[in-house]
Amino acid sequence: MTMTTTLFYILAGVITASALMVVTLRNLFHCALFLAVTMLGISGVFLYLGSEFLAAVQVLIYVGAVTVLVIFGIMLTRNVMDEKAKAMNTQLLPALAVAIVLGLITFLAVSNSSFQWTDHPTAAMKTASSIPSPAPVEVKANDVYTLGPELISPDNGFAFAFELVSILLLSALVGAIVVARKDPT
Amino acid sequence: MIQVPTVHFLYLSAILFGIGVFGVLARKNAISVLMGIELMLNAVNINYLAFTKYWGNGNYNGTVFVVFIITIAAAEAAVALAIIISIYRQMRNVNVDEVNSLRG
Numbered sequence: 001m002t003m004t005t006t007l008f009y010i011l012a013g014v015i016t017a018s019a020l021m022v023v024t025l026r027n028l029f030h031c032a033l034f035l036a037v038t039m040l041g042i043s044g045v046f047l048y049l050g051s052e053f054l055a056a057v058q059v060l061i062y063v064g065a066v067t068v069l070v071i072f073g074i075m076l077t078r079n080v081m082d083e084k085a086k087a088m089n090t091q092l093l094p095a096l097a098v099a100i101v102l103g104l105i106t107f108l109a110v111s112n113s114s115f116q117w118t119d120h121p122t123a124a125m126k127t128a129s130s131i132p133s134p135a136p137v138e139v140k141a142n143d144v145y146t147l148g149p150e151l152i153s154p155d156n157g158f159a160f161a162f163e164l165v166s167i168l169l170l171s172a173l174v175g176a177i178v179v180a181r182k183d184p185t
Numbered sequence: 186m187i188q189v190p191t192v193h194f195l196y197l198s199a200i201l202f203g204i205g206v207f208g209v210l211a212r213k214n215a216i217s218v219l220m221g222i223e224l225m226l227n228a229v230n231i232n233y234l235a236f237t238k239y240w241g242n243g244n245y246n247g248t249v250f251v252v253f254i255i256t257i258a259a260a261e262a263a264v265a266l267a268i269i270i271s272i273y274r275q276m277r278n279v280n281v282d283e284v285n286s287l288r289g
Contacts, residue, residue: 005189008189008193012193012197015197015201016197016200016201016204019200019201019204019205019224020204022204022208022217022220022221022224023204023205023207023208023211023212023217023220023221023224028214028216028217031217031220032220035220035223035224038224038227039227042227042230042231045194045197045231045234046230046231046234048189049194049234049235049237049238050238051234051237051238051248051251054230054234054248054251054252054255057252057255058255061255061259062223062227062255065259066223066258066259066262069262069263069266070216070219070220070262070266072266073216073219073266073269073270074216076270076273077216077269077270077273077279088211088212088213089211089212089213089280089281089282090282091210091211092211094210095206095207095210095211096207096211098206098207098210099203099204099206099207099210099211100203102202102203102206103199103200103202103203103206106199106202106203107196107199107200110192110195110196110199111192111196113192143245143248146245146248147245147248147249147252150245150246150248150249151249151252158249161253165253165256165257168256168257168260169256169259169260172260172261172263172264173260173263175264175267176263176264176266176267177267179264179267179268179271180266180267180270180271182274
């Protein structure tokens with residue numbers, strides 16, 4: 001086991017532990033801070049998977065923006081959370097059962113699947129799909145060079161989705177302001 | 186260069202998704218529910234990037250999907266927090282099991 005693989009398992013442990021903290025701690029502010037730790041760990045996994053740009057985006061958006069937004073929300077609704085109030089609602093046991101069963105099913109399905117290999121698709125996978133798969137391309141060192149053309153070139157169909165998602169962001173911005181405004185006149 | 190098998194990324198993603206589902210179903214405060222949703226979305230992102238890296242074969246569509254998921258998650262968080270603040274202003278309460286004025 002080399003150092004980088006050890007690093008992945010350490011990261012996975014940190015992510016799992018802090019995600020458990022996010023859903024179990026009583027103090028919401030601590031939950032938000034552990035959410036930031038989880039997102040930092042996930043950005044480390046993104047780095048491990050060779051997506052430097054997405055790792056940076058993850059830190060900027062989740063650690064920088066979403067966590068701050070959540071902390072603002074917690075502070076604006078502060079005095080509803082007294083320290084003695086229960087953090088969980090009445091369906092704690094059914095929720096635990098659903099989460100464990102869902103996790104187990106996914107776990108078993110994944111461990112019985114054919115995704116054990118670390119390499120590119122096998123020959124069996126290639127023959128299964130009648131479409132001739134492209135020749136293996138060398139993974140570039142920087143994913144920005146591949147992501148930019150994928151995202152906005154009009155050839156491969158993502159330009160329209162890109163424009164749609166910018167309209168969605170704009171309308172979400174306006175909608176959030178309208179919903180949170182004090183006097184709806 | 187990388188020796189971690191794909192399936193371990195999928196295990197991590199499954200664990201994270203299960204934790205997120207538990208957070209959404211069991212927490213009382215609406216902001217905690219929102220945090221559970223964020224955990225689930227990030228589990229999906231790990232899956233997408235793992236498959237792009239190991240099975241993409243030079244196809245980077247998974248990376249584009251992750252960009253869209255992150256964007257939509259940010260928009261969703263903003264709108265959800267606006268709704269939560271609005272509910273708090275109306276009812277002085279953000280517990281999801283007590284805000285039930287729409288119940289018939």
